[in-house]
Amino acid sequence: MNGWSSVCTLAWIIVSKYCDALPLYRQENILKRYGGSVTRTTMANSLIRLSTELRPLINLMRDHQKTGSVIHADETRIQVIKETTKSINSDKYMWVSLGGPPGQTSVVFEYDPSRGKEAPLRLFEGFSGYLQTDGYASYDAVCKQEGITQAGCFDHVRRKFLDARKGEAKPGKKVKNTCVSKANAALGKIGKLYAIEKEIGDLPPSEKAILRQQKSKPLLDDLYVWLEKNITKLEPGSLSHRAMSYALNQWPKLVVYCDNGHLDISNAAAENTIRPFAIGRKNWMFADTPERAQASALFYSLIESAKVNGLEPFDYLNHILKELPYADTVEKLEQLLPRNVKAGKE
Numbered sequence: 001m002n003g004w005s006s007v008c009t010l011a012w013i014i015v016s017k018y019c020d021a022l023p024l025y026r027q028e029n030i031l032k033r034y035g036g037s038v039t040r041t042t043m044a045n046s047l048i049r050l051s052t053e054l055r056p057l058i059n060l061m062r063d064h065q066k067t068g069s070v071i072h073a074d075e076t077r078i079q080v081i082k083e084t085t086k087s088i089n090s091d092k093y094m095w096v097s098l099g100g101p102p103g104q105t106s107v108v109f110e111y112d113p114s115r116g117k118e119a120p121l122r123l124f125e126g127f128s129g130y131l132q133t134d135g136y137a138s139y140d141a142v143c144k145q146e147g148i149t150q151a152g153c154f155d156h157v158r159r160k161f162l163d164a165r166k167g168e169a170k171p172g173k174k175v176k177n178t179c180v181s182k183a184n185a186a187l188g189k190i191g192k193l194y195a196i197e198k199e200i201g202d203l204p205p206s207e208k209a210i211l212r213q214q215k216s217k218p219l220l221d222d223l224y225v226w227l228e229k230n231i232t233k234l235e236p237g238s239l240s241h242r243a244m245s246y247a248l249n250q251w252p253k254l255v256v257y258c259d260n261g262h263l264d265i266s267n268a269a270a271e272n273t274i275r276p277f278a279i280g281r282k283n284w285m286f287a288d289t290p291e292r293a294q295a296s297a298l299f300y301s302l303i304e305s306a307k308v309n310g311l312e313p314f315d316y317l318n319h320i321l322k323e324l325p326y327a328d329t330v331e332k333l334e335q336l337l338p339r340n341v342k343a344g345k346e
Helices: 007-018 024-033 040-065 118-123 137-146 154-167 177-200 205-233 239-254 268-284 290-308 313-326 330-334 338-345
Strands: 070-078 092-099 106-112 130-132 149-151
Touching (some): 007 040, 007 268, 040 106, 040 290, 070 268, 092 268, 106 118, 118 137, 313 338
Parallel strands (some): 130 149
Antiparallel strands (some): 070 092
16 A cells, blocks of 8 residues: 555545545645645546556456346547546547446446547457447447347437437427427337336346237337338438438337346446446546546446445445555455445444
8 A cells, every 4th residue: 555545545545536526636725724735636546556556456356247148338538638548638438338237237337548449349359148338339240250139229319219209309499390299209109118118127037028029029029110101201311310311220229128038128237336436427527547447447337346246335345455465375365346245344
């Protein structure tokens, strides 16, 4: 650890920033009020060094995640000032994956300056199962390479029809009534699919799969026929036409959830997981260097994995930081994974 800090202090700094969205400069000011003299630069450098020591733990979490049958994935923007491979104003990305065997879920964040196919090819190499995403094309290459079945997200389809209904019904805008009515009709059909998911939400995966085949599949077949029939009646380029085109292009991925009760109708699980990062980003704004972005990814991974396993983040971090110096084998490192710490408390 560091000469100026205790394990408890480091855990508090990490949780304050990555769980409670409190930037280091605010933590510096808080400490000053109580007579502390630790600068934000000192804290940041300490976290980078600590992240290097914790990296093997994240590697184990990534490997274990791939032993499950389903991974949810998403990505979001992050500004990294001193990224040498891209300009200061260009977009860089934080990738997140959520998955693992039943009851052993982990969350892994990873920084990559690119949003291209290279990141998924690296992150999901060796995984064979279902990868549920928002339909972004950069995931296609790894699914093809690894034989992964890609599942889509009906939330994105629904949002596009909501945008169509809102945008094409603006006061004073001259549009054909069919544009608005088609968006409403689509939303009504999609709403029935979500109603089924709400009804079967607490059932075991095997029962979900059976009921989806019985109830959801006929509705999906009807929706597909309706989309193909009605897209020709709309003006190309209209919002409703775009929404229908998106749904039809994504269709093979959208219907996959009916075949497996472990899958969801949408990729909301990944979107909800990435939300704490998005909230924190509003406060700390950017990462200075790629190293700091990677350190942030690591600490978000630990905190969000602790949360999905029912562990209090501060207690979990305090525990693993105390035990880390003694974890000199892979077996001892594995005991620091959230699922194993949780099992030890039960």
